Amino acid sequence: MSKPNVFTRVFSAIWGGADIVRKVLHLILLLVVFFMFAGILSSGGPPSLPKKAALIIAPNGTLVEQLAGDTFERAIGEAMGDGEPQTLVQDVVDALEFAKDDDRIQAVYLNVTSLTGSGLSKLQRVAAAIEDFKTSGKPVIARGDFMSQAGYYLAAHADEIYLHPDGIVWMQGYGNYRSYYKDAIDLLRIDWNVFRVGTHKSFVEPYMRNDMSEEDRETRTRLVSQLWELYRDGIVAARGLEEGAVQAYTNNLVENARAVGGDLGTVAVNGGLVDELRSRIVVRKRLIELVGENEEKPDSFNAAGMDEYLAQKRMMSGGTENDVNVAVIVASGSILDGSHPPGTIGGDSTAELLRKALNDESVSAVVLRVDSGGGSAFASEVIGNVIKQLKAADKPVVASMSSVAASGGYWISMDADVIFASPATITGSIGILGMLPTFQRTLATVGVHNDGVGTTPWSDALRADRAMTDDAKELFQIVIEEGYDDFISGVARGRGMDRADVDRVGQGQVWMAGDALEHGLVDELGEIDDAIVAAAEMAGLDEWGIKYIEIEPSPFEQFVMDLIGASARVGIDPATWVRKPSALEQVAEDVLQQTNQLLRFNDPMGIYAECFCEDFR
Numbered sequence: 001m002s003k004p005n006v007f008t009r010v011f012s013a014i015w016g017g018a019d020i021v022r023k024v025l026h027l028i029l030l031l032v033v034f035f036m037f038a039g040i041l042s043s044g045g046p047p048s049l050p051k052k053a054a055l056i057i058a059p060n061g062t063l064v065e066q067l068a069g070d071t072f073e074r075a076i077g078e079a080m081g082d083g084e085p086q087t088l089v090q091d092v093v094d095a096l097e098f099a100k101d102d103d104r105i106q107a108v109y110l111n112v113t114s115l116t117g118s119g120l121s122k123l124q125r126v127a128a129a130i131e132d133f134k135t136s137g138k139p140v141i142a143r144g145d146f147m148s149q150a151g152y153y154l155a156a157h158a159d160e161i162y163l164h165p166d167g168i169v170w171m172q173g174y175g176n177y178r179s180y181y182k183d184a185i186d187l188l189r190i191d192w193n194v195f196r197v198g199t200h201k202s203f204v205e206p207y208m209r210n211d212m213s214e215e216d217r218e219t220r221t222r223l224v225s226q227l228w229e230l231y232r233d234g235i236v237a238a239r240g241l242e243e244g245a246v247q248a249y250t251n252n253l254v255e256n257a258r259a260v261g262g263d264l265g266t267v268a269v270n271g272g273l274v275d276e277l278r279s280r281i282v283v284r285k286r287l288i289e290l291v292g293e294n295e296e297k298p299d300s301f302n303a304a305g306m307d308e309y310l311a312q313k314r315m316m317s318g319g320t321e322n323d324v325n326v327a328v329i330v331a332s333g334s335i336l337d338g339s340h341p342p343g344t345i346g347g348d349s350t351a352e353l354l355r356k357a358l359n360d361e362s363v364s365a366v367v368l369r370v371d372s373g374g375g376s377a378f379a380s381e382v383i384g385n386v387i388k389q390l391k392a393a394d395k396p397v398v399a400s401m402s403s404v405a406a407s408g409g410y411w412i413s414m415d416a417d418v419i420f421a422s423p424a425t426i427t428g429s430i431g432i433l434g435m436l437p438t439f440q441r442t443l444a445t446v447g448v449h450n451d452g453v454g455t456t457p458w459s460d461a462l463r464a465d466r467a468m469t470d471d472a473k474e475l476f477q478i479v480i481e482e483g484y485d486d487f488i489s490g491v492a493r494g495r496g497m498d499r500a501d502v503d504r505v506g507q508g509q510v511w512m513a514g515d516a517l518e519h520g521l522v523d524e525l526g527e528i529d530d531a532i533v534a535a536a537e538m539a540g541l542d543e544w545g546i547k548y549i550e551i552e553p554s555p556f557e558q559f560v561m562d563l564i565g566a567s568a569r570v571g572i573d574p575a576t577w578v579r580k581p582s583a584l585e586q587v588a589e590d591v592l593q594q595t596n597q598l599l600r601f602n603d604p605m606g607i608y609a610e611c612f613c614e615d616f617r
Contacts, residue, residue, distance in 0.1 A: 195480040376607075377408065
């Protein structure tokens with residue numbers, strides 16, 4: 001019996017594979033139907049709250065203006081226990097605002113154990129929402145097993161603060177450290193060609209030096225000192241402490257710990273930072289006193305989780321949109337050329353969101369919420385062009401700066417009609433840089449050489465395996481200088497300033513918001529709510545809604561996310577199906593993340609408005 005020919009065998013293999021795929025898809029479909037059915041049976045409508053309950057606010061990871069990553073992939077990652085822990089500032093603020101006037105919510109339980117970090121401006125905004133909630137007369141009870149610097153800042157605004165007996169309040173102050181690579185670059189024989197304009201444009205220093213320049217040291221010393229002062233003042237005011245109490249706690253930690261036999265919790269109590277040391281069980285009893293015991297879960301208090309509570313309240317309120325709206329668009333993360341998911345500012349994708357506001361008849365004004373240390377100069381200009389279009393269409397644009405709006409982050413803000421900054425915003429860094437590493441000497445050490453011919457002096461000018469020519473270097477520097485000229489000229493036009501004055505406060509210098517206000521780089525100190533009101537007033541609105549314009553998941557992605565929610569409600573945790581990464585795999589992932597910091601540079605001209613401003617902690 002002869003064997004089938006090649007075509008038949010290939011076709012049979014393809015069909016066999018397709019049949020396997022068909023069966024798998026059928027299985028998935030059956031699972032989908034099951035999950036949907038189970039979810040519908042289990043949900044029975046929005047969860048009901050007891051007449052008295054405590055709202056649980058337990059921020060996880062870092063506080064952010066925008067959750068990073070593709071919405072669909074983030075939902076899958078969270079379901080599989082592999083998502084990056086983040087908490088949206090707006091969610092916490094909205095939950096506290098709803099709870100303030102909700103008679104069912106009799107207290108807030110603030111658990112800061114899992115809050116690992118945040119920009120100070122975000123902490124200040126949440127702290128203000130806590131203080132506003134307290135005007136209702138309802139108590140805020142804060143606790144933590146371990147309180148990070150960010151976590152303690154929020155806890156300090158509670159009525160009662162409880163630390164686990166084995167816990168610690170860890171306040172390290174603010175610092176700004178980075179790695180320098182000059183020796184490594186020399187050792188690897190890399191020619192790291194650097195071009196910049198600005199006496200203080202220090203982003204490229206790690207590729208040129210082994211330590212911090214004196215100009216950069218002066219700037220960063222000023223910034224960390226101002227941040228630390230704002231942090232200390234906030235704690236002292238919230239807790240009613242004596243001036244210098246926070247500095248004394250950090251400076252004398254070793255001495256005070258030795259005096260109490262290493263009991264760091266007692267050091268925090270003695271320093272007035274917390275009220276008492278209490279275990280989780282004792283704190284639960286305190287909450288039971290306030291809101292009653294849960295009938296279905298003995299030894300637990302009546303509670304409402306923030307996510308479920310917020311979803312219910314938003315659904316019942318009908319959302320924030322109206323017939324006439326102020327649009328809010330968040331620009332958070334590094335600025336890159338092209339389209340990118342949330343948590344990164346894509347020149348094309350962010351411009352598209354702005355164009356939606358431009359073409360939306362229900363939008364009368366726009367607030368651009370900026371939280372970025374910059375990136376691609378070209379992408380920044382693409383975004384700035386649409387902002388100019390909005391203004392030309394008589395739709396006022398107000399920039400609202402979060403923790404950082406520097407370099408490219410300032411570029412996309414400079415054409416706004418008005419700029420608001422939080423008191424803790426880091427901004428400025430008006431300067432331009434370019435980098436082009438070449439590896440011909442590195443390759444030569446392993447016997448790899450490059451040769452060839454070209455028709456113009458530019459045929460080999462920008463190859464990574466050939467030395468950069470003198471003409472190419474000169475051209476690159478000309479372009480960088482022209483880019484800086486465009487930057488300061490754009491600031492001068494947008495801000496109504498003299499070009500020489502912009503150059504004086506530019507040169508890559510970085511400023512806290514108060515200094516930026518004095519220099520004319522921002523108009524007002526205030527939060528996003530102030531920016532929204534200002535935008536509405538500029539548009540002549542008496543009543544308005546708020547329309548959040550963001551990248552939305554496709555119908556299929558939304559379907560899968562709803563499915564994940566349904567499976568969670570019936571007690572199915574997909575994360576249990578996933579093997580946890582080993583310690584070695586986690587180290588490898590960290591290395592890849594560091595590498596990605598270089599790979600993300602994708603400006604088509606290799607020109608960047610970038611500030612090393614997002615790592616002040």
